[in-house]
Amino acid sequence: MPVKLVAPQAASLLPVSGVKLGYAEAHMRKAQRKDVLVMTLAEGSAVSGVFTQNQFCAAPVLLCKSHLAQSAQAKQGIRALLVNTGCANAGTGEQGMQAAQQTCVALADLLGLDAQQVLPFSTGVILEPLPVDKVLQGLPTAIANLSEDNWLNAAEAIMTTDIVAKASSRRLLLDGKPITITGMSKGSGMIHPNMATMLGYIATDAVVSQAALDAIIHYAVNKSFNCITVDGDTSTNDSLILMASQQAGNVEITENSPHFSVLRDALTEVAVELAQAIVRDGEGATKFMTVQVEGGQDAVECRKVAYAIAHSPLIKTAFFASDPNLGRILAAIGYAGVDQLDVSKLKLYLGDVLVAENGGRASAYREEQGAAVMQEAEILVRVDLARGAASCTVWTCDFSYDYVRINADYRS
Amino acid sequence: MPVKLVAPQAASLLPVSGVKLGYAEAHMRKAQRKDVLVMTLAEGSAVSGVFTQNQFCAAPVLLCKSHLAQSAQAKQGIRALLVNTGCANAGTGEQGMQAAQQTCVALADLLGLDAQQVLPFSTGVILEPLPVDKVLQGLPTAIANLSEDNWLNAAEAIMTTDIVAKASSRRLLLDGKPITITGMSKGSGMIHPNMATMLGYIATDAVVSQAALDAIIHYAVNKSFNCITVDGDTSTNDSLILMASQQAGNVEITENSPHFSVLRDALTEVAVELAQAIVRDGEGATKFMTVQVEGGQDAVECRKVAYAIAHSPLIKTAFFASDPNLGRILAAIGYAGVDQLDVSKLKLYLGDVLVAENGGRASAYREEQGAAVMQEAEILVRVDLARGAASCTVWTCDFSYDYVRINADYRS
Numbered sequence: 001m002p003v004k005l006v007a008p009q010a011a012s013l014l015p016v017s018g019v020k021l022g023y024a025e026a027h028m029r030k031a032q033r034k035d036v037l038v039m040t041l042a043e044g045s046a047v048s049g050v051f052t053q054n055q056f057c058a059a060p061v062l063l064c065k066s067h068l069a070q071s072a073q074a075k076q077g078i079r080a081l082l083v084n085t086g087c088a089n090a091g092t093g094e095q096g097m098q099a100a101q102q103t104c105v106a107l108a109d110l111l112g113l114d115a116q117q118v119l120p121f122s123t124g125v126i127l128e129p130l131p132v133d134k135v136l137q138g139l140p141t142a143i144a145n146l147s148e149d150n151w152l153n154a155a156e157a158i159m160t161t162d163i164v165a166k167a168s169s170r171r172l173l174l175d176g177k178p179i180t181i182t183g184m185s186k187g188s189g190m191i192h193p194n195m196a197t198m199l200g201y202i203a204t205d206a207v208v209s210q211a212a213l214d215a216i217i218h219y220a221v222n223k224s225f226n227c228i229t230v231d232g233d234t235s236t237n238d239s240l241i242l243m244a245s246q247q248a249g250n251v252e253i254t255e256n257s258p259h260f261s262v263l264r265d266a267l268t269e270v271a272v273e274l275a276q277a278i279v280r281d282g283e284g285a286t287k288f289m290t291v292q293v294e295g296g297q298d299a300v301e302c303r304k305v306a307y308a309i310a311h312s313p314l315i316k317t318a319f320f321a322s323d324p325n326l327g328r329i330l331a332a333i334g335y336a337g338v339d340q341l342d343v344s345k346l347k348l349y350l351g352d353v354l355v356a357e358n359g360g361r362a363s364a365y366r367e368e369q370g371a372a373v374m375q376e377a378e379i380l381v382r383v384d385l386a387r388g389a390a391s392c393t394v395w396t397c398d399f400s401y402d403y404v405r406i407n408a409d410y411r412s
Numbered sequence: 413m414p415v416k417l418v419a420p421q422a423a424s425l426l427p428v429s430g431v432k433l434g435y436a437e438a439h440m441r442k443a444q445r446k447d448v449l450v451m452t453l454a455e456g457s458a459v460s461g462v463f464t465q466n467q468f469c470a471a472p473v474l475l476c477k478s479h480l481a482q483s484a485q486a487k488q489g490i491r492a493l494l495v496n497t498g499c500a501n502a503g504t505g506e507q508g509m510q511a512a513q514q515t516c517v518a519l520a521d522l523l524g525l526d527a528q529q530v531l532p533f534s535t536g537v538i539l540e541p542l543p544v545d546k547v548l549q550g551l552p553t554a555i556a557n558l559s560e561d562n563w564l565n566a567a568e569a570i571m572t573t574d575i576v577a578k579a580s581s582r583r584l585l586l587d588g589k590p591i592t593i594t595g596m597s598k599g600s601g602m603i604h605p606n607m608a609t610m611l612g613y614i615a616t617d618a619v620v621s622q623a624a625l626d627a628i629i630h631y632a633v634n635k636s637f638n639c640i641t642v643d644g645d646t647s648t649n650d651s652l653i654l655m656a657s658q659q660a661g662n663v664e665i666t667e668n669s670p671h672f673s674v675l676r677d678a679l680t681e682v683a684v685e686l687a688q689a690i691v692r693d694g695e696g697a698t699k700f701m702t703v704q705v706e707g708g709q710d711a712v713e714c715r716k717v718a719y720a721i722a723h724s725p726l727i728k729t730a731f732f733a734s735d736p737n738l739g740r741i742l743a744a745i746g747y748a749g750v751d752q753l754d755v756s757k758l759k760l761y762l763g764d765v766l767v768a769e770n771g772g773r774a775s776a777y778r779e780e781q782g783a784a785v786m787q788e789a790e791i792l793v794r795v796d797l798a799r800g801a802a803s804c805t806v807w808t809c810d811f812s813y814d815y816v817r818i819n820a821d822y823r824s
Contacts, residue, residue, distance in 0.1 A: 053747070054743060054746035054747045055745075055746040055747070055750070055753045055755055056742045056743055056745060056746025056747075056755050056771075057746065088739070090739060090742070090743070091739045091742040091743075091768060091771070091772055091773065092771075092772045092773070093756070093770045093771035093772030093773075094770070094771070094772075095772065096772060125737070125739060126737075126739020126740065126742060126743055127737075127738055127739030127742060127768065127772070127773050128739070128773075129773075236739075236742070236743050236746060313725065313811075313815070313819070314819055317815070317816050317819035317820045318819065318820070320816065320820050321819075321820030323820065325537070325538075325539075326539055327500070327502060327503045327537060327538020327539030327540070327648075328538065330468045330502070330503040330538060330539060330648070331466060331468055331502070331503075331538055331648050333467075333468060334466035334467040334468025334469065334648060335465070335466045335467070335468075338467070341467045343467055343468050344505070356503060356539065358505045358506070359468075359503070359504075359505035359506070359508075360503050360504045360505030360506075360507065360508060360539070361503065361504070361505075361539050361540075361541075399725075399816060400816060401813050401816050401817070403725070403729070403816075404729050404732065404811060404812060404813050404815075404816060405813070407725070407726055407729035407730065407733075408729045408730070408732050408733030408735065
């Protein structure tokens with residue numbers, strides 16, 4: 001069961017002016033589920049994206065990058081997004097590229113756009129051909145129900161092994177103008193930074209320059225989706241898209257605007273919530289763990305330690321068992337690959353409890369204290385490397401029987 | 413259940429002249445199990461060791477290194493080894509060092525040796541103090557039953573979560589003289605190269621120089637224990653010890669001897685068998701997987717790809733389910749971090765079946781073929797990167813419900 005995560009109320013998801021969403025049940029893999037999503041953007045919208053670094057990246061990812069580059073050059077903006085679940089269209093070679101292109105052409109024709117104004121996204125099983133016909137059959141229905149009010153339906157339409165739909169809204173004032181931000185994400189397994197197996201879409205009606213939007217997406221992804229891991233597997237299809245429909249009537253936000261950081265931080269807050277939601281809904285998750293590493297010489301070594309802890313199946317199964325078998329955390333710190341680490345200096349905390357110092361168990365530590373923290377559904381693991389001022393935070397979940405069940409059964 | 417691995421017959425384990433083994437039930441953690449082992453070596457024996465690279469390495473590992481260095485300098489050879497299970501004496505700080513030292517002093521006193529002639533080893537739970545009294549109480553019994561015929565009992569005495577005792581013998585001729593090699597290992601979880609959570613002891617009666625023995629251990633470990641992974645966790649206590657009792661009457665083997673490679677290869681063969689046995693008995697293992705990567709530019713990139721595959725929980729759970737969900741393997745190759753990998757050139761084979769080429773599924777591939785291979789207990793995954801002549805092989809096992817059960821319950 002997801003850890004402290006419930007599906008949002010439809011009414012809590014605020015429409016973003018200029019951004020419409022429509023869905024269909026196209027029987028991509030299973031009957032009676034929304035599995036095709038169309039989003040349309042008002043003319044003049046700015047769109048920015050970051051994508052998986054997996055070299056076996058999927059055909060739609062390659063096409064997204066190409067369409068974003070083409071539309072920037074042709075000054076002919078992105079106007080629609082097309083998402084399907086059930087098939088990742090990854091590991092599909094040249095045929096997969098043609099399939100993704102076909103779906104863009106079809107949607108563009110129906111909407112009166114050029115194909116390069118459409119961004120395609122797929123998520124699901126790898127190494128199987130995209131059933132193009134099913135996607136195309138779903139398009140008329142999806143277009144027919146396009147609406148600014150469809151965020152919850154849209155969040156449901158992009159789910160795969162997710163148990164709970166993930167979406168969130170914020171409202172803020174810029175220059176006295178109300179600005180809306182609404183985003184959604186999906187992802188549950190094959191979750192790792194750079195990035196998770198995830199799709200994320202965040203829209204705002206703010207007036208914001210392309211350069212500022214590009215800066216914001218990189219800032220936000222590094223604080224959010226690049227800080228989560230479920231199983232250490234970086235997927236072929238990860239994509240995060242930030243859209244600004246330019247409808248809110250505020251003075252344009254550029255990178256030098258006094259309000260730049262306000263918008264950036266609000267968008268980042270939504271990104272963090274959506275990223276954490278993926279971990280809370282991690283396959284089989286029963287615990288949500290925040291791994292905070294501080295006192296490092298640089299961020300790189302902090303991340304090495306944080307991910308050594310967050311990836312260790314031994315640690316993740318101990319958390320599942322609520323067993324404060326904390327020596328496993330010391331072992332992970334020890335093999336994280338930090339040069340010349342002085343293990344006698346570092347400190348390990350579980351929640352507020354000092355567990356280890358001077359190279360061993362803290363003298364005041366009692367196992368009951370660790371056991372009490374382990375009972376919680378949200379647990380903080382804090383490591384002070386005591387050799388510098390850098391820090392980082394990573395979110396992950398535990399490793400349960402259900403992780404194995406879900407992944408052993410996923411295709412059946 | 414271990415994959416194609418049964419406990420050796422006592423009679424199949426050949427005594428090594430000059431090497432005696434004795435055990436005791438010292439109630440280290442559980443009643444009625446052998447948990448303390450003493451080995452003694454004839455005067456003049458050569459001993460070589462390689463140890464974990466974990467920076468949080470255990471007190472006995474630090475002491476082993478120190479004693480090996482001291483005994484080399486004092487030309488006063490290692491004459492005894494002391495192993496306990498139940499407690500790793502790791503993450504125990506200065507107190508842990510004193511505890512390990514105490515056990516060496518006690519055994520040395522009983523055997524009429526100096527403490528630095530004893531190598532200590534511990535395996536078990538991390539972050540708990542070593543119950544020194546229990547170890548000491550076990551020593552007289554262990555010494556009383558010292559015998560060259562005790563290899564199976566010894567292999568049982570070093571087991572922790574192992575289901576099956578791991579030991580093997582070889583006999584060969586050098587200069588017409590019969591040479592015996594017998595070794596044993598333990599390890600089941602927290603298994604990763606550099607090295608596995610493992611203890612390994614291999615003894616031979618061959619006459620061999622210290623330098624040659626040192627060369628052989630590094631060669632052997634790189635072909636064996638450094639090629640296995642169960643869960644990617646490098647332990648605090650890993651140790652492999654190679655001992656040569658110099659009793660066989662052959663002409664001394666040096667690095668330049670014509671027979672050097674014969675002895676090296678025979679010892680390596682035993683090391684490979686013992687290393688593979690650890691994977692076959694991997695916690696919860698139901699499948700034994702050989703991951704072979706070839707056509708790489710260098711060994712480093714081959715290992716990156718092999719370990720990306722061997723560590724992926726998604727791949728390991730798919731193998732557990734006998735589900736040829738092979739896109740997950742392509743995804744792992746894609747995120748392994750190989751620079752400028754051309755995914756359209758590489759080939760992926762499952763057993764003898766070509767699964768992927770040209771960036772996608774091989775046209776002749778049928779899922780039934782993959783499903784048939786997946787039914788086997790031993791499975792070969794072969795990747796041809798098609799960009800060079802380097803290769804590597806890694807052994808691992810699948811990821812089952814039982815892995816979670818064992819590690820969620822280990823301390824209880």
